Amino acid sequence: MENSAAPNWSVIGLTEVHIEALVEHYMQLSYDDLCLRFCAGLPKTPERLRERMKDVVEGMFAKKVAEHFGIVDPADGKALIGVACWGPCRNDPKIADFGVSVLPAWRGKGLTEVLADHACIDAVRAGCTTMRVDYLHENAPVQQLLSRLNQFLPLNWVRQSATLSLQPYAEEARRQLGLLAALLEVVGPSSPTAKL
Numbered sequence: 001m002e003n004s005a006a007p008n009w010s011v012i013g014l015t016e017v018h019i020e021a022l023v024e025h026y027m028q029l030s031y032d033d034l035c036l037r038f039c040a041g042l043p044k045t046p047e048r049l050r051e052r053m054k055d056v057v058e059g060m061f062a063k064k065v066a067e068h069f070g071i072v073d074p075a076d077g078k079a080l081i082g083v084a085c086w087g088p089c090r091n092d093p094k095i096a097d098f099g100v101s102v103l104p105a106w107r108g109k110g111l112t113e114v115l116a117d118h119a120c121i122d123a124v125r126a127g128c129t130t131m132r133v134d135y136l137h138e139n140a141p142v143q144q145l146l147s148r149l150n151q152f153l154p155l156n157w158v159r160q161s162a163t164l165s166l167q168p169y170a171e172e173a174r175r176q177l178g179l180l181a182a183l184l185e186v187v188g189p190s191s192p193t194a195k196l
Contacts (some may be wrong), residue, residue: 009111009114018070019058021070026057027049029104066097069083071114081103082106083115086122093127096126096131098119113182116180133180164177
């Protein structure tokens, strides 16, 4: 899903030095968006929510099981306007879990497709053959799309999972993941990074 009007977005690798920028990214999302990404039960006060998000982000890096990357705001060169990660599934390293988040003001500008493409290529290079995206059961738009794509695989009554085959550098697999990621950026997936 290429957006010819989109700028040439540059993807950067994220490390522990980006923890505060990642927390700030997540804090710019609505509370409901965060709950869809990181499950319900997040603190509602801004101070406690910031602390919880910092704990989540620090935990993602401490476990060192996922590749994190993002796109910075071209105007200031610092703020993360889109972030994503992928990591091999604990039970099957041929499966790559994928999560993405794009700030609302930047949605629809091609960032998700760039991040999804980066994840696909990285995962294939690492030997993964399948990309998986988890989402919450109440995410009806995702369920409808996945049913049409025949990619619907229930995990349990709360969480759902969609899987896509990653033929090495297959354009169709990247296109499908880009479509799915574009939808997820709008309706808010649960983030697989929250459980890594």
